Amino acid sequence: MSIVFCVKADGSGIAGETRGDSTACAxxxxxxxxxxxxxxxxxxxxxxxxxAEKVGVSRQAxxxxxxxxxxxxxxNLIALAKxxxxxxxxxxxxxxxxxxxx
Numbered sequence: 001m002s003i004v005f006c007v008k009a010d011g012s013g014i015a016g017e018t019r020g021d022s023t024a025c026a027x028x029x030x031x032x033x034x035x036x037x038x039x040x041x042x043x044x045x046x047x048x049x050x051x052a053e054k055v056g057v058s059r060q061a062x063x064x065x066x067x068x069x070x071x072x073x074x075x076n077l078i079a080l081a082k083x084x085x086x087x088x089x090x091x092x093x094x095x096x097x098x099x100x101x102x
Contacts, residue, residue, distance in 0.1 A: 034068040040084040040091070041066075055079040 031039075041051055041062075048062040055062070055076055064070040072080060081088040 032068050033071060034066045036091070037062075037072075037080065038066040040080075040086070044084055046083070051080070051083055054083045 041048070048066070049059045052059045052062045055072075056079070057076065061070070061072075065072050077091065078088055081091040084091065
């Protein structure tokens with residue numbers, strides 16, 4: 001599973017931008033779901049252990065999600081969104097097949 005992030009010319013990601021807003025974006029980048037989860041976790045200054053405890057899974061499960069070895073269930077995605085303080089829609093916005101369609 002992949003998610004699309006908008007990257008500014010300075011390299012910073014833009015959370016919450018729509019894919020069609022090309023004026024705000026210099027480049028669209030497709031990232032694996034694991035990278036997106038890790039990005040949210042580190043943005044929130046959380047450890048894998050903390051996230052695991054809040055979601056009700058093992059630290060190893062969080063590690064596997066971030067490495068792309070497995071994917072969280074729907075209920076775990078809902079819990080992750082709550083932990084990261086974003087909506088599920090925001091967490092999974094622009095999830096695609098890995099192909100850029102802009």
